[in-house]
Amino acid sequence: MRRIVMWLMGTIAAVALLFSYRTSTSGPIGGPGLVAAAPRIVSTGAGSTDAGGSAGSAGSAGSAGSAGSADSAPLADAVVNGGVARTRWGPVQVQVQIASRRIVDVRVLQQPNGNRTDAEINSYALPQLREQVLQAQSANVDGVSGATVTSDGYRQSLQSALDTAHFRG
Amino acid sequence: MADRPLATGRGWGLSDRPQWSRRLLAILGGASLAVVLGLWAGNHGLTDLASPGSAATSLGRVTGLVAADLLLIQVILMARVPLIELSWGRDQLTRWHRLVGLTSFNLMLAHILLITVGYASAAEAGLISEAWDLVVNYPGMLLATAATVALIGVVVTSFRAIRPKFRYESWHLLHLYAYLGVGLAIPHELWTGTDFVSSPAATAYWWSVYALAAGCIVVFRLGLPVYRSTRHRLRVRAVVREAPGVYSVHLSGRRLDRLPVRSGQFCHWRFLSGPGWSRAHPYSLSAAPHPDRLRITVKALGDDSALVRRLRPGTRVLFEGPYGTLTGAQRQRTRVTMIASGIGITPLRALLESLPYPPGAATLVYRARADADFAFRAELDALAAQRGIRLHYLAGRRAGPLRWAPHGHGSDVALLRRLVPDLARHDVYVCGPDTWMDAVLDTARRLGVPEAQLHSERFAW
Numbered sequence: 001m002r003r004i005v006m007w008l009m010g011t012i013a014a015v016a017l018l019f020s021y022r023t024s025t026s027g028p029i030g031g032p033g034l035v036a037a038a039p040r041i042v043s044t045g046a047g048s049t050d051a052g053g054s055a056g057s058a059g060s061a062g063s064a065g066s067a068g069s070a071d072s073a074p075l076a077d078a079v080v081n082g083g084v085a086r087t088r089w090g091p092v093q094v095q096v097q098i099a100s101r102r103i104v105d106v107r108v109l110q111q112p113n114g115n116r117t118d119a120e121i122n123s124y125a126l127p128q129l130r131e132q133v134l135q136a137q138s139a140n141v142d143g144v145s146g147a148t149v150t151s152d153g154y155r156q157s158l159q160s161a162l163d164t165a166h167f168r169g
Numbered sequence: 170m171a172d173r174p175l176a177t178g179r180g181w182g183l184s185d186r187p188q189w190s191r192r193l194l195a196i197l198g199g200a201s202l203a204v205v206l207g208l209w210a211g212n213h214g215l216t217d218l219a220s221p222g223s224a225a226t227s228l229g230r231v232t233g234l235v236a237a238d239l240l241l242i243q244v245i246l247m248a249r250v251p252l253i254e255l256s257w258g259r260d261q262l263t264r265w266h267r268l269v270g271l272t273s274f275n276l277m278l279a280h281i282l283l284i285t286v287g288y289a290s291a292a293e294a295g296l297i298s299e300a301w302d303l304v305v306n307y308p309g310m311l312l313a314t315a316a317t318v319a320l321i322g323v324v325v326t327s328f329r330a331i332r333p334k335f336r337y338e339s340w341h342l343l344h345l346y347a348y349l350g351v352g353l354a355i356p357h358e359l360w361t362g363t364d365f366v367s368s369p370a371a372t373a374y375w376w377s378v379y380a381l382a383a384g385c386i387v388v389f390r391l392g393l394p395v396y397r398s399t400r401h402r403l404r405v406r407a408v409v410r411e412a413p414g415v416y417s418v419h420l421s422g423r424r425l426d427r428l429p430v431r432s433g434q435f436c437h438w439r440f441l442s443g444p445g446w447s448r449a450h451p452y453s454l455s456a457a458p459h460p461d462r463l464r465i466t467v468k469a470l471g472d473d474s475a476l477v478r479r480l481r482p483g484t485r486v487l488f489e490g491p492y493g494t495l496t497g498a499q500r501q502r503t504r505v506t507m508i509a510s511g512i513g514i515t516p517l518r519a520l521l522e523s524l525p526y527p528p529g530a531a532t533l534v535y536r537a538r539a540d541a542d543f544a545f546r547a548e549l550d551a552l553a554a555q556r557g558i559r560l561h562y563l564a565g566r567r568a569g570p571l572r573w574a575p576h577g578h579g580s581d582v583a584l585l586r587r588l589v590p591d592l593a594r595h596d597v598y599v600c601g602p603d604t605w606m607d608a609v610l611d612t613a614r615r616l617g618v619p620e621a622q623l624h625s626e627r628f629a630w
Contacts, residue, residue, distance in 0.1 A: 021311045145220040
């Protein structure tokens with residue numbers, strides 16, 4: 001019985017020590033799915049929301065009607081920075097440009113650049129991702145195989161930007 | 170087939186051999202693995218597998234996920250959930266425990282290796298330095314490393330070559346570190362792995378399985394035993410010597426008709442008589458249960474078993490159980506033959522008392538090392554006279570290591586055929602040491618007894 005108590009105390013002490021280590025209570029740092037910095041609207045076009053009756057919104061007024069409130073009305077023209085998606089290989093942040101309620105450009109503000117592999121991966125993956133987004137007109141794209149982590153971060157950051165613009169594709 | 174003691178008439182009823190529950194549980198287990206694979210595939214598992222850069226990491230993910238799922242299935246299988254216990258019986262569950270546990274462990278080792286290789290190649294780092302980086306810098310990974318150490322300890326102390334070096338009780342305490350391993354692995358699954366939180370479905374699935382496993386442990390391994398021990402208030406009434414080294418413990422208690430225990434089953438007992446209480450011992454009932462009393466019979470083998478004979482009347486008794494499937498629920502035929510060796514008589518003695526059968530339809534073959542070693546001889550003779558049981562006492566050492574019959578009775582097959590000529594039409598209940606039971610079951614099969622009519626449960630740990 002005394003030995004059992006000794007074992008128990010020893011085990012509890014060991015577990016307590018383990019939990020005092022920084023990574024044991026840090027929460028996620030590497031997992032995509034967490035956007036570290038808040039997305040931010042950089043600029044909006046004049047009369048930018050559909051509620052204001054933008055010229056470029058012909059034929060799709062229905063989506064403005066479904067928006068519910070002025071706060072969540074889609075931005076017709078805007079440049080929005082996505083949040084920073086922290087991936088296993090480093091932060092990914094994109095900036096999306098919306099014109100006439102279409103995604104017309106995606107620029108990468110931050111990308112993993114810890115080593116040469118990252119640079120290689122970025123050089124072929126990021127242009128592909130941009131093309132996919134412009135085609136799909138959403139963040140819901142396949143991603144680039146071999147660059148899954150970066151693709152995830154890219155989607156994450158882009159989605160946060162689109163959400164901020166209340167973009168509905 | 171009803172199996173109710175004549176004394177009470179109600180309260181002992183359990184469902185018949187639950188074929189449906191086996192199927193249901195097997196489907197659930199299979200479905201859980203399918204869900205895990207589906208979630209992995211949905212989180213780019215298959216596409217990553219196709220590309221050389223991420224194949225190792227993707228394989229590492231799926232091995233880790235399946236290992237975690239099997240580990241939780243494992244916890245649930247051993248949580249003493251009544252439905253699971255009754256569906257397969259303890260010895261079958263113990264075999265699976267070994268198989269599922271080792272599979273999960275091997276997958277975990279593969280997971281560690283593959284993830285290290287995958288991350289190392291992506292970061293263009295060496296294996297060792299990447300492993301170090303993973304352990305030291307990735308969230309929750311030091312805890313996961315400790316979990317790995319705990320699980321390695323559990324598996325290594327369970328190797329057949331190593332386990333006998335430990336006392337059962339010490340080994341069992343070490344085995345509890347598996348729970349620590351399961352728990353310490355969670356943070357890295359959430360923070361470093363991406364599959365647990367990849368989608369709401371994945372998050373819901375994994376937390377449900379963890380909650381289910383934890384719930385099963387809390388309810389069935391802790392709550393139910395505490396509730397039953399409190400409710401039935403068992404105390405030692407008397408200790409009676411039955412044979413050299415064999416003692417019966419008579420227990421008194423309350424409302425035992427509300428305890429779903431039946432002849433042939435066992436419980437894990439703790440006698441609150443002193444230092445040994447921290448260790449529970451599996452002993453079978455040796456008489457049909459009654460609303461106010463139970464009887465168990467113990468062979469004083471280990472250190473603690475020897476303490477049984479010094480138990481004082483009035484000692485409080487805690488128990489976990491009842492467990493075991495060697496009961497009347499397994500009956501297929503009207504005729505029944507019980508074959509016991511040594512202390513294996515205990516559950517069969519209880520079954521002979523409570524099973525229904527017409528006079529002349531039951532046979533007991535009871536083997537012991539010497540004439541003096543037969544326990545319950547007077548009881549058995551009285552029961553035989555009352556219910557028309559044919560009794561065969563076989564005294565003597567086993568004729569060989571693969572034999573069950575004692576010397577001087579001819580071959581095993583010839584002996585059993587002579588004792589029970591129509592054995593193929595009997596239910597055959599067997600209880601005794603492992604190798605002895607193997608020999609009996611082999612003989613019974615040779616005499617044409619179908620598998621469904623063979624009933625045995627192993628109690629060796």
